[in-house]
Amino acid sequence: MAGRDLSPIRAPQPASERQYAELDPVVVIGTGLVGASIGCALSAAGIQVHLRDRYRSHALVAAGLGAGTVSSAQNSAVKLVVVAVPPDAVPEVVERALARYRHAVVTDVASVKKPVMDALREAGVDLSRYVGSHPMAGSQYSGPLTASPHLFVDRRWVIADGSGSAQAVRRVEALVALCGARLIHLAPADHDRAVAEVSHVPQIMSSLTAARLREVPPPDLLLAGQGVRDVTRVAGSDPTLWGQIIAANRTEILTQLRAIRADLDQLLEGLGTNDPQAVTGLIAAGREGVSALPGKHGHPGSALDTVVVEIPDAPGALARLFAEIQAQGVNIEDLSIEHDLAKPAGYLSVAVEAGHAEALRAAMTASGWELRS
Ligand SMILES: NC(=O)c1ccc[n+]([C@@H]2O[C@H](COP(=O)([O-])OP(=O)(O)OC[C@H]3O[C@@H](n4cnc5c(N)ncnc54)[C@H](O)[C@@H]3O)[C@@H](O)[C@H]2O)c1
Numbered sequence: 001m002a003g004r005d006l007s008p009i010r011a012p013q014p015a016s017e018r019q020y021a022e023l024d025p026v027v028v029i030g031t032g033l034v035g036a037s038i039g040c041a042l043s044a045a046g047i048q049v050h051l052r053d054r055y056r057s058h059a060l061v062a063a064g065l066g067a068g069t070v071s072s073a074q075n076s077a078v079k080l081v082v083v084a085v086p087p088d089a090v091p092e093v094v095e096r097a098l099a100r101y102r103h104a105v106v107t108d109v110a111s112v113k114k115p116v117m118d119a120l121r122e123a124g125v126d127l128s129r130y131v132g133s134h135p136m137a138g139s140q141y142s143g144p145l146t147a148s149p150h151l152f153v154d155r156r157w158v159i160a161d162g163s164g165s166a167q168a169v170r171r172v173e174a175l176v177a178l179c180g181a182r183l184i185h186l187a188p189a190d191h192d193r194a195v196a197e198v199s200h201v202p203q204i205m206s207s208l209t210a211a212r213l214r215e216v217p218p219p220d221l222l223l224a225g226q227g228v229r230d231v232t233r234v235a236g237s238d239p240t241l242w243g244q245i246i247a248a249n250r251t252e253i254l255t256q257l258r259a260i261r262a263d264l265d266q267l268l269e270g271l272g273t274n275d276p277q278a279v280t281g282l283i284a285a286g287r288e289g290v291s292a293l294p295g296k297h298g299h300p301g302s303a304l305d306t307v308v309v310e311i312p313d314a315p316g317a318l319a320r321l322f323a324e325i326q327a328q329g330v331n332i333e334d335l336s337i338e339h340d341l342a343k344p345a346g347y348l349s350v351a352v353e354a355g356h357a358e359a360l361r362a363a364m365t366a367s368g369w370e371l372r373s
């Protein structure tokens with residue numbers, strides 16, 4: 001689209017005076033993927049971040065990536081503590097942080113919210129300085145090495161209602177804003193139901209599919225294309241972390257898996273009796289489900305078309321291709337790459353607004369690119 005900002009990510013902005021006053025300095029406990037990414041985003045905004053981890057090496061790696069410093073904070077000066085450790089450790093670490101940093105607000109980023117809040121209440125912890133939260137951004141990777149200051153840009157970040165003073169909530173809202181995320185307030189139980197639907201059950205379905213691949217003979221695996229890779233990306237996730245997330249949210253997850261079992265039974269029955277409607281019905285329902293997902297940046301999805309371009313596995317090929325697309329004034333809405341197993345080439349699937357695809361195809365062909373669709 002001509003005139004549109006084609007830069008893929010928003011650069012971190014310096015913190016405003018109010019945000020400095022609310023947050024500076026911050027302590028991040030747990031400097032893996034999420035903690036180090038938060039440290040990188042806050043540091044890029046100019047906030048002083050102190051990094052702590054049960055493994056000093058993780059904090060050192062995070063510091064090396066620009067997430068902050070491993071030097072200790074002056075405890076009484078700390079304004080915000082972000083607890084980014086695995087869910088089972090969260091209540092204990094939050095409780096200790098509240099005791100140690102007496103003027104700080106403490107938030108956690110665990111993927112479940114009600115069990116954490118319940119555990120803190122059962123332990124008799126004063127929750128006026130605690131505000132639970134959850135950024136809906138991450139990846140299948142663990143540890144600080146894949147951290148990025150851009151991880152949360154334009155992603156949803158939930159603040160769990162039901163604890164924290166108004167001032168405490170404001171500090172966590174400032175954290176969300178500085179990380180470039182979009183704030184959403186939810187009751188803990190509503191959060192846990194929603195993430196079971198859109199994150200935890202999809203993780204299980206991905207792992208179920210990927211686990212079957214262990215039985216596939218290696219020559220058959222050579223036929224694996226982009227489809228199976230798309231469906232199994234998150235199956236590469238950390239089993240210990242996900243074991244904790246799923247156990248903590250098991251009631252919601254069980255309800256949803258039972259519904260999936262009923263769908264599967266229906267499909268098996270239909271296939272057994274060779275009822276074509278059983279399959280078309282399922283595929284049509286899946287298509288409806290996909291189109292129900294909000295589009296990029298949380299806006300309603302717009303119709304996209306995919307242009308598939310063959311690119312040589314050579315230095316500068318991607319840059320040339322992107323420059324060509326930019327020259328056409330077309331925004332890349334999404335992209336993925338599939339590598340050819342037999343020759344030094346890849347197939348780049350570029351999703352663009354449907355109305356722009358035909359003109360883009362014509363321009364690319366005229367410039368000598370090989371198109372696959
Ligand atoms: N991975 C994701 O996609 C994602 C997204 C959003 C939220 N989360 C949540 O964020 C939290 C961290 O997940 P992650 O993916 O960054 O995991 P990670 O394994 O990358 O990092 C966890 C870090 O916590 C440290 N740690 C563990 N126990 C500790 C303790 N008791 N004290 C201090 N440090 C400790 C580990 O050494 C590690 O460096 C989890 O609660 C997870 O549910 C994860």
Ligand SMILES: O=C(O)C(=O)C[C@]1(C(=O)O)C=C[C@@H](O)C=C1
Nearest residue numbers: 111135136137138139140199234
């Ligand atoms: O892998 C990703 O892309 C993710 O964003 C991971 C994802 C998700 O399922 O949305 C996984 C768990 C977290 O609690 C939040 C984010």
